[in-house]
Amino acid sequence: MSTKTLRIENLHVSVEGKPILRGVNLTINQGETHALMGPNGSGKSTLSYALMGHPNYEITDGTAYLGDVNLLELEADERAKAGLFLAFQYPTSIPGVTMANFLRHAVTNVRMPDRKEGEDLISMRDFRKELKQKMDELGMDGDFARRYLNEGFSGGEKKRAEVLQLAMLQPAFAILDETDSGLDIDAVRVVSEGVNRVAKAQGTGVLVITHYQRILNYIQPQFVHILYGGRIVENGGPELVTTLEREGYDWIRAKYPQEARVEDELEASASAVV
Amino acid sequence: MSTAVASSHAIASLEFGEFLNSVPNEPAWLTEKRRAAFESFAATPWPTSRDEEWRRTDIRAFRLNAFDLVHSPAAATLEDLDEIAPARDALASAYGTGIVQIGGQTTQPADLIKLGKATLTDFRTFAESNPEILEKYLFGTVGTSEDALAALHAAMFRGGIVLYVPKGVKVADPLYALSAMTARQRIDTSHTLIVLEDGAEATLVHDLVSTASGESATPGLHLGAVEIVVGKDANLKYVRIQNWDDQTWHFSRERATVDAGGSIQWTIGGLGSRLSKVNQETALAGPKASAQVNGVMFTTGKQHLAYFTRQDHQAENTTSDLLYKGGLTGKSRTVWKGMIRVEPGAQKTDAYQKNDSLILTQSARADSIPGLEIEANDVRCTHGATAGPVDPEMVFYAEARGIPAETAKRLIVEGFFANVYDRISVEPVRESLRLAVAKKLSLG
Ligand SMILES: Nc1ncnc2c1ncn2[C@@H]1O[C@H](COP(=O)(O)OP(=O)(O)OP(=O)(O)O)[C@@H](O)[C@H]1O
Ligand SMILES: [Mg+2]
Numbered sequence: 054m055s056t057k058t059l060r061i062e063n064l065h066v067s068v069e070g071k072p073i074l075r076g077v078n079l080t081i082n083q084g085e086t087h088a089l090m091g092p093n094g095s096g097k098s099t100l101s102y103a104l105m106g107h108p109n110y111e112i113t114d115g116t117a118y119l120g121d122v123n124l125l126e127l128e129a130d131e132r133a134k135a136g137l138f139l140a141f142q143y144p145t146s147i148p149g150v151t152m153a154n155f156l157r158h159a160v161t162n163v164r165m166p167d168r169k170e171g172e173d174l175i176s177m178r179d180f181r182k183e184l185k186q187k188m189d190e191l192g193m194d195g196d197f198a199r200r201y202l203n204e205g206f207s208g209g210e211k212k213r214a215e216v217l218q219l220a221m222l223q224p225a226f227a228i229l230d231e232t233d234s235g236l237d238i239d240a241v242r243v244v245s246e247g248v249n250r251v252a253k254a255q256g257t258g259v260l261v262i263t264h265y266q267r268i269l270n271y272i273q274p275q276f277v278h279i280l281y282g283g284r285i286v287e288n289g290g291p292e293l294v295t296t297l298e299r300e301g302y303d304w305i306r307a308k309y310p311q312e313a314r315v316e317d318e319l320e321a322s323a324s325a326v327v
Numbered sequence: 328m329s330t331a332v333a334s335s336h337a338i339a340s341l342e343f344g345e346f347l348n349s350v351p352n353e354p355a356w357l358t359e360k361r362r363a364a365f366e367s368f369a370a371t372p373w374p375t376s377r378d379e380e381w382r383r384t385d386i387r388a389f390r391l392n393a394f395d396l397v398h399s400p401a402a403a404t405l406e407d408l409d410e411i412a413p414a415r416d417a418l419a420s421a422y423g424t425g426i427v428q429i430g431g432q433t434t435q436p437a438d439l440i441k442l443g444k445a446t447l448t449d450f451r452t453f454a455e456s457n458p459e460i461l462e463k464y465l466f467g468t469v470g471t472s473e474d475a476l477a478a479l480h481a482a483m484f485r486g487g488i489v490l491y492v493p494k495g496v497k498v499a500d501p502l503y504a505l506s507a508m509t510a511r512q513r514i515d516t517s518h519t520l521i522v523l524e525d526g527a528e529a530t531l532v533h534d535l536v537s538t539a540s541g542e543s544a545t546p547g548l549h550l551g552a553v554e555i556v557v558g559k560d561a562n563l564k565y566v567r568i569q570n571w572d573d574q575t576w577h578f579s580r581e582r583a584t585v586d587a588g589g590s591i592q593w594t595i596g597g598l599g600s601r602l603s604k605v606n607q608e609t610a611l612a613g614p615k616a617s618a619q620v621n622g623v624m625f626t627t628g629k630q631h632l633a634y635f636t637r638q639d640h641q642a643e644n645t646t647s648d649l650l651y652k653g654g655l656t657g658k659s660r661t662v663w664k665g666m667i668r669v670e671p672g673a674q675k676t677d678a679y680q681k682n683d684s685l686i687l688t689q690s691a692r693a694d695s696i697p698g699l700e701i702e703a704n705d706v707r708c709t710h711g712a713t714a715g716p717v718d719p720e721m722v723f724y725a726e727a728r729g730i731p732a733e734t735a736k737r738l739i740v741e742g743f744f745a746n747v748y749d750r751i752s753v754e755p756v757r758e759s760l761r762l763a764v765a766k767k768l769s770l771g
Contacts, residue, residue, distance in 0.1 A: 105727050108719070129726035130735075145724040149742025155725070158738065163729035170734060171769075201742070218728060 056083040057120035057136070059226045059258055064115035066096075066103040071322065073099045075283035075315070076115065081258045081276075083225055088269055088294065089262045091280035092302050094319055097262045098142050100280070101228045105139045106132050119226060133159075134166040136225030140215035140232050142262075146203035152214065153184060153198040156221055163222050187220045191247050192240075208235030216247045223251060226258045233268035245271030266298050281305050282312025283319075338479075340369070342397045346483055349399045354454060356462055364471045364481035371475040378474070383662045383694060384604050384633040389576055394514050394548045396483045403429040407509045410538035418503040418534060421755040425503030425532075431486030431517030437502070445498045445529060446491040450518065453489040460491060464522050468554040469582045473606075476578045480516060480550050487517035487551075492527035494558070501530035501564075501756055508537040508571065513547040518554070521565065525558035525586070531565050532759050537572040537599065547575030549600075555583035557591050559613065566756050568596035568763050569603065573628060577603040587613025587642070594751060596760055597624035597632045597653075597661075598767045608637035611645035611673075621747050622651035623760065625740075625767050626659035626691070633662035638680065640673040640706075649680040652747055654740050654768075655691035664696040665710070669703050676706040684714040685743050687736070737768055 059081045066074040073096045081087050091097050103110040104117055106129035117124040122135050147155065161174045174180075184198055191213055203211050212232050219227055229248065233241050245268055252259050252272075261272055269291070277294055279287040281302070286309050287293060296304075306313045343365050347358060374381040407429050415427050415435065426447055427435035433449040446453065454461050471481035488504050508515055515535075523529060537547060549571060557563050563583075571577055577600040585591050597603055609618040624632055638647040653661045667678045684693035697710040717739050725735035744764055751757040 107723055128732070129723060130729050130731045133727055133729035139727055141724070141727075145718075145720045147721050147724065147739060147742055149745030150738050155728070155730075155738065158730050158734060159725075159728035162731065162734075166729075170731065201745070222728065 056256060057225055058082050058118075060116075060118045061104070062116045064100070064103065064117060065113040066099055067111045067113050068099065068109060072113070073283055073319070074103065077280070077283075077285055079278065079285060081226065081260060083258045084256045085276065086252070086259045086261065086272060086274045087276040087278065088274040089260055089278050089280055090264065090294070090297060092316070094323060095280045095316065096283050097280055098230055101139050101230045101262065104132075104228065105129055105137065130162065133222070133224075134163055138219055138222055138224035138227040140212075140219055140227065140229045142230040142234070144203050144211045144215055146201070146206070148201050148204050150202050151199055152202050153181075155202050156184065156218060159218065160221050184221065187217055190250065191217055191220070192243050193217060209237060209240050212236050213240065213244060216244045220247055220251050223255045224257060225255070226260070227251070228260045228262065230262045231264070232261075233263055233265060241268055242271055248272055266294050269294055279305060281309060282315035284312060286312055337392065338368075338396070340365070343482065346397045349397065350485065354458055354462070357454070357465070360466060360471075361482050364478050365483070367472045368475055368478035368482050371472070371478055373475050380474070380604070380635055384602065384631060386576070386602065386604075389602075390546075393546055396485075396514065396516060400430050400432070400512060400514060403432065403434050403512065407512060408434060410509045411505070411507045411536070414507065414534060414536045414538070415505055418505055418532070418759075421759065422503040422532065423500035425505065426488060427505045427507070428486065428488065428517065429507045429509060430512040430515050431506070441500070443498070444493055444496045446489065447502055447504070448489055450487040450489060453491070457491065460522065461489070461520075464520060464554065464556055466554070468556060468584055469552045469580050473580065476550060477552070477580050480518070480552050480578075480580070484516045484518045484550070484552070488519050488533075490521045490529065490531055492523045492529045494524040495526040497528040498530070501532060501753055504531060504533040506533065506535045508539065508547050508549070508575065510539045510544065513539070513545055515548070516550045518552050521553070521555045521563065523557050523561040523563050526560050527558060528562040529564075530753055530756060532756050533565065533567045534759070535567070535569045535571060535599075537570070537575055539572045539574065544572050544574040547571060549575060549577045549579065551579045553579065553581035555591065555593070557583060557585040557589040559586045560588040561586070562590050564592045564753060564756065566594045566596070566751070566760055568760060569599055570596070570763060571599040573599065573601050573630060575600050577605070579603075579605045581606060582608040582610070583618070584610040584612045585616040585618055588615045589613065590617045592619045592621075592751070594621040594623070594747070594760065596763055597622065597626070597634070598763060600632065601630065603632040605633070606635045606637075608639065609647060610639040610641055611647060612641050614642045615644045616642065617646040618648070619750065620647065620649040621750060622663075623744055623747050623764055624651070624653035624661055625764055626653070626655050626657075626661055627767070627770075628657045628659060630659040632660075634664070636663070636665045636680070638665075638667045638678055640667070640669040640676040640678060643672060643674045643676070645673060646677040647679070650747060650750070651682045652744055653682070653684045653693055654687060654743060655684060655693055656687045658688075658690040660692045660694075662694045664698065666698040666700065667708050667710070668700040669706050669708065671702045674703050674705045676703060676708065678706070678708045680710040682712045683743075685740060686714055686716055687740070740768060741765060
């Protein structure tokens with residue numbers, strides 16, 4: 054299987070008429086690990102939602118291709134079938150739908166993208182076996198399979214459950230939106246190992262969105278990007294993370310005054326909404 | 328006052344005489360009851376939109392004279408039996424034993440050996456074998472004069488099902504009853520009577536199924552009543568799944584009384600029918616009696632389902648917990664009007680009612696009207712209602728995992744009902760209900 058590229062060019066995204074992303078460029082090859090950092094509200098989650106196809110995120114300009122597939126023309130489920138995965142910063146719960154039932158539908162649809170609605174799901178026996186194995190690897194109690202999706206899960210349990218879904222869906226590209234937040238120190242390691250296992254087996258291209266170095270000690274990025282004022286302003290290697298940990302974002306602010314103004318405006322309008 | 332009587336109301340007393348001839352060998356007391364009810368029917372005006380319970384439920388298109396209630400229906404044919412075979416087989420494979428009826432007439436009796444000391448039989452057989460018990464309970468619980476339809480049922484009901492569990496008898500395996508209509512048998516006026524004497528226990532799943540379908544089906548009518556008597560420390564689980572075709576009118580008055588220490592778990596499914604008007608009432612008549620009442624409705628097309636529930640607390644330390652959930656598509660409409668009534672002596676009542684509706688299309692509509700009437704001072708009564716569309720964030724989350732929006736919505740709606748299913752601890756019973764709803768969901 055040839056390796057694919059996730060290519061984002063000049064992406065502009067608005068939410069409720071408000072421009073958030075103003076020309077994002079980012080290229081990720083399968084097998085690579087990238088980290089995306091940036092202050093609160095800089096648009097990291099907006100980028101993930103827009104790529105995944107959330108209807109509230111309007112693409113006003115630019116392109117996003119996964120291999121030669123134009124992601125922006127696809128419904129969210131088709132993007133998942135094309136090989137894109139997003140581990141949400143704030144996973145939604147779905148009362149009454151068990152994690153096992155949900156995942157069986159998800160896995161069936163992703164692995165058999167041409168299947169017609171109403172045709173058989175993947176075999177229950179094989180699915181259960183695979184699920185059990187993946188849950189064991191992530192240190193998840195088997196009971197979670199019978200629990201309603203994310204309903205009453207603790208913050209850390211939700212994040213673990215997102216990575217379980219990643220492990221089951223084996224995507225070509227995975228975006229992890231602050232998967233480390235809410236995880237205890239041991240859990241960060243376990244979950245990171247889970248991500249690395251999938252990435253190694255599938256050659257998954259990984260984009261880790263985070264504020265902290267900790268997870269990047271386990272999922273080691275070759276490329277680090279800083280999103281600021283709706284644009285990626287810095288591209289570098291792991292040394293960028295060390296700089297940010299040490300110095301924060303002040304130097305970015307000073308270096309990119311125009312983007313700093315955008316950040317300030319966004320912050321002002323966000324607080325005006327609240 | 329004959330002017331207030333709509334044309335559909337007209338059943339002449341001559342015809343009633345003919346009806347009595349069609350139910351020969353009934354005990355004299357029953358004939359008397361029928362006569363009294365018929366007089367009440369003749370004297371009661373037909374419901375109109377001015378009556379509170381019919382304000383939102385329009386039955387002007389209902390033509391009583393389209394249905395022959397007077398003469399005995401034709402016996403079930405092989406065709407009828409073939410049509411209902413799948414529904415019967417589904418029940419028979421999941422449950423110990425049960426009774427099958429078409430249009431209120433038994434086509435397959437329950438297995439006496441499997442029943443043991445309990446009785447699950449048809450009306451006529453029970454009238455012959457246990458006349459005193461029948462006389463004691465029949466129309467002792469459900470009213471015969473609330474409105475013209477209640478009176479008409481009492482006067483002219485035909486056949487039905489009796490479950491009788493004597494004192495202290497515990498029926499281990501859940502039982503089933505199938506009340507069917509077919510393409511030819513379009514009338515069911517049967518009566519359901521369930522009596523659990525003190526300390527008795529039983530579980531009954533009751534499917535109301537029609538095999539007629541589509542626009543070509545002629546109008547159908549179910550004019551029924553359910554009476555439930557739960558004795559002291561007795562324990563009944565009753566699930567009644569209404570799944571008539573969408574040409575059928577469904578009118579049903581249902582009431583249970585629960586004596587001291589007794590409990591009922593009573594679940595109704597509202598899936599089928601063109602229009603339903605159901606009164607589901609539970610009286611907690613003795614101290615520490617308890618009731619859990621569940622409703623699951625899923626409506627499509629132009630269906631109209633109306634439910635009037637009562638939780639009557641008549642004694643102290645009684646509890647009731649009602650949860651009605653509806654999913655609506657198309658231009659369908661549901662009405663739920665609930666009433667918790669606490670009588671003066673019923674201190675330490677704990678009563679709850681909740682109605683949640685998931686409105687899946689723009690033109691569907693759910694009316695939810697909770698009510699409380701409390702005449703005791705040391706009680707806890709709460710109610711709540713919610714209505715809204717499927718949460719788009721849930722749909723997006725599922726889509727992001729590769730599940731198409733339509734499938735996602737179906738899963739979410741199924742999940743919406745899950746907390747009702749979770750309350751039903753008997754596995755095959757829970758599955759019967761879940762599957763009936765899931766089937767309708769996949770069609771709707
Ligand atoms: N649905 C929305 N409605 C209004 N504003 C929104 C919405 N979603 C995002 N925004 C705004 O877009 C900006 C970017 O938000 P986003 O969630 O992408 O930031 P982030 O970089 O992920 O921040 P964090 O590090 O806190 O997760 C913020 O100003 C936010 O208030
Ligand atoms: Mg974010």
